[in-house]
Amino acid sequence: MxxxxxxxxxxxxxxxxxxxxxxxxxxxxxxxxxxxxxxxxxxxxxxxxxxxxxxxxxxxxxxxxxxxxxxxxxxxxxxxxxxxxxxxxxxxxxxxxxxxxxxxxxxxxxxxxxxxxxxxxxxxxxxxxxxxxxxxxxxxxxxxxGGLRVGVSAGLAKAAFAAWAKLAPEAVEEVWHGLEPPYEALFAWATGTGPRPDPRGLPHFRSFMLATPAELADLAPLDPSDFRAEWKWDGIRAQMVAAGGEIRLYARSGDEIGRGFPDLLDAWPFGEAAVDGELVVMGPNDQPAPFAELQKRINRRTVGAGLLKSLPAHLRLYDLLAKGGVDLRPRPFTERRAALEALVAAHPSPRFDLSPLVAFSSWAELDRLRADPPAATIEGVMLKRRDTPYLAGRPKGPWFKWKRAPLTLDVVLMYAQRGHGRRSSYFSDYTFGVWRDDDTLVPVGKAYSGFTDQELVELDRWIRRNTTERFGPVRAVAPGLVLEVAFDSVQPSPRHKSGLALRFPRIARIRWDKPAAEADRLETAAGLVAGSPAASVT
Missing domain, CATH: 1.10.3260.10 (DNA ligase, ATP-dependent, N-terminal domain)
Structure with missing residues (x-):
């Protein structure tokens, strides 16, 4: 010990x-x-x-x-x-x-x-x-x-094991989910005293292939005809695997999340296979609902009948990784896509569908389509080389993600909470809001990234000097500090008094220069809700 x-x-x-x-x-x-x-x-x-x-x-x-x-x-x-x-x-x-x-x-x-x-x-x-x-x-x-908080993620822990064992990280990931602590078979493999654990016949996780962020300037030297494009949906990247009589649903981190989505597990139609897709919940119009709706089903040990009915789980399919015990990852994308299309056509299900391809002939045309997508839950486009195999990790070149530009708002700091680990002595988690018509602040989100260590010290000092109330580890502050926050979208949220929540907010700038009264108002934030009129938020 x-x-x-x-x-x-x-x-x-x-x-x-x-x-x-x-x-x-x-x-x-x-x-x-x-x-x-x-x-x-x-x-x-x-x-x-x-x-x-x-x-x-x-x-x-x-x-x-x-x-x-x-x-x-x-x-x-x-x-x-x-x-x-x-x-x-x-x-x-x-x-x-x-x-x-x-x-x-x-x-x-x-x-x-x-x-x-x-x-x-x-x-x-x-x-x-x-x-x-x-x-x-x-x-x-x-x-x-279980709260170590020593700056080590699951990915880093597995990477450390792989580096020590002189094994490829994807090789470790391939066998990881077939093993249980204390991983004696894994260490036996690493030290040469035992065979490689064999995941065949088990619904094991395969390392995701990830895309490199890109802008128009990055794509300009490339030939558009070498690539196929798909919409980038605002859900959770997920992998669903059936083998050995079991069906499992994995998040990108490799965590098994099927317990929260039993309706999807029960609806699996494809036999022994492994697919890559976007986990979403469907709204009443048979379109993916905003991410805030999906959040209601994440990290639940059990899901009530009401949520199962009102927010049905759905997997929008991107890729076919294995079928009938055959590993398809070494094959080119176009071949895997054709096999996926044939699989979905042979086994239609209301819970599974194909992510549609986006037809384009030039980067300028795709840029126009990207800026005005057909659904509010689309974040941008994914680009995949026609000839690329499915490679673990984030290889540079085969896949790109071209997202829409982030949105920004000027918001007012309302509450601050101490962080964890090396930030435990600093107020580093910030709840912020916008002005309502009656000149009161209503919260729209929380951020804890985007600032430097020096800015953290300055923020902590300001918070301590401007505290008005204390609630355990949380402090309320006088409405005097404006933060410019960047975020991906605005979504309706009954959990917030404002009725809105920012998706993936991060601090872009600290506006020491701007009076709090000049921060943005609720109607401005409401106007950014895709597909919803500002007047619907009160």
Missing amino acids: RRFADLLDRLILTPSRTTKLRLIGDYFAHTPDPDRGWALAALAGTLDLRAARPSAIRELIGSRTDPVLFALSYDYVGDLAETAALMWPEPAATGAGRNDPGVRLSEVAETLAAAPSAAAAMRSLAGWLDGLDTTGRWALLKLAT
């Missing part, structure tokens, strides 16, 4: 991706099985210790220290594991077991995973906390809650 704690401590202080990869690889090289497998699961986010919930941990800490002092400290620090690790009382005497390296990561993971109740998990957790130093306690609590 001490070695894992040291790894997390170094990762959180290391901004360099290259250094993170090296640190994780060094941990794998010097840590035995199954500890390194449990560490990989924790870093990749596949370790779910259900009995160790944050609420139970807060209750445990409250039994060992002053609950008011803990609440105040937690409000200031903004991180449960860090606060609890610092405030956990030191034992009166240090016994032989204190900082004992025999308290293994595998013992912690296996005990918590098998705990019959939260109470049993907390008893085990308390014993380990008593035997660890501050860093060890912090790492243990990070592990237990």
